[in-house]
């Protein structure tokens with residue numbers, strides 16, 4: 334039996350891991366550190382730094398890095414993601430069974446929290462299921478150690494609540510905001526995974542935005558204000574930061590109603 338701890342580590346600040354996360358990391362016999370093979374080496378570097386800071390020297394040898402398969406960029410997005418998850422599940426399975434043939438405790442450090450736009454729980458569930466080629470499901474017990482999400486860091490850094498008083502919030506992606514506009518009766522909308530400026534597809538009048546990039550990191554950048562006034566500045570700053578660092582992750586909250594009244 335493999336006991337897999339998916340440990341939420343926050344989104345860039347090594348101080349954001351919880352005491353429960355540190356404990357799960359130290360108890361693990363194998364710590365799997367996937368490399369996504371992209372320019373965002375800062376993301377792997379943070380995980381390496383956390384392992385160096387939180388584990389003693391003997392435990393460092395339990396950290397194993399491996400390369401993840403790449404997603405193919407075909408048009409059928411959901412189909413491509415499904416194939417990609419199957420390939421990742423196979424990589425996880427190989428790592429766990431080769432390195433811990435008798436079973437044991439495995440940890441993976443998950444960006445932010447595993448519940449929010451993250452596929453590790455789906456991949457773990459896939460490993461437990463029997464495969465189409467008659468592969469048997471793995472004997473796998475999954476534990477989630479919650480982490481601080483990028484959304485929480487965004488609201489904390491801007492000193493705002495997520496919701497207007499007693500009002501609903503919608504969390505969505507840049508792609509959906511572009512395709513479908515302002516969602517339903519949401520009073521505020523949090524947007525993640527935006528390839529760039531999806532808010533430009535909305536009529537800006539009456540909207541306020543709180544934007545954050547590289548949250549939790551030294552290069553963190555925040556901008557807020559009426560969308561009509563600061564929207565163009567965000568687009569410009571985002572492009573400049575992306576150019577300077579080679580990658581960017583940003584998130585924002587849009588609201589029709591004041592959040593602090």
Ligand SMILES: C[S@@+](CC[C@H](N)C(=O)[O-])C[C@H]1O[C@@H](n2cnc3c(N)ncnc32)[C@H](O)[C@@H]1O
Nearest residue numbers: 344445446450482483525526547548582583584
């Ligand atoms: C694949 S999702 C992972 C979210 C993560 N599980 C969480 O709990 O925040 C990646 C998206 O999260 C947001 N994000 C993650 N880390 C961020 C950071 N440090 N600064 C700004 N946005 C971040 C961005 O919208 C990014 O496109």
